[in-house]
Amino acid sequence: SLAGMPGEAKNARVRHYRIDKDHSNSFEAWKRMGSPQQPTPEQYAELERAGKLAELRAQPSLSFRLPRQGVSLIELSW
Numbered sequence: 001s002l003a004g005m006p007g008e009a010k011n012a013r014v015r016h017y018r019i020d021k022d023h024s025n026s027f028e029a030w031k032r033m034g035s036p037q038q039p040t041p042e043q044y045a046e047l048e049r050a051g052k053l054a055e056l057r058a059q060p061s062l063s064f065r066l067p068r069q070g071v072s073l074i075e076l077s078w
Contacts, residue, residue, distance in 0.1 A: 020070030
């Protein structure tokens with residue numbers, strides 16, 4: 001349980017967003033596709049998708065490992 005939550009937060013929602021080597025990283029996607037100097041329209045679309053903020057799906061627990069040079073955002077709403 002979380003301490004200090006307001007009484008109306010009985011149905012809290014936790015969202016976990018991640019930026020690291022494997023999530024929300026268009027640079028890594030660009031390297032995986034061979035580092036094209038002029039990406040095709042399809043590659044450009046893939047790079048745009050890879051750069052969007054990735055939400056991790058897991059059980060509501062705040063115990064996780066954060067990779068080196070990674071960032072996590074934990075959003076709690078009700």
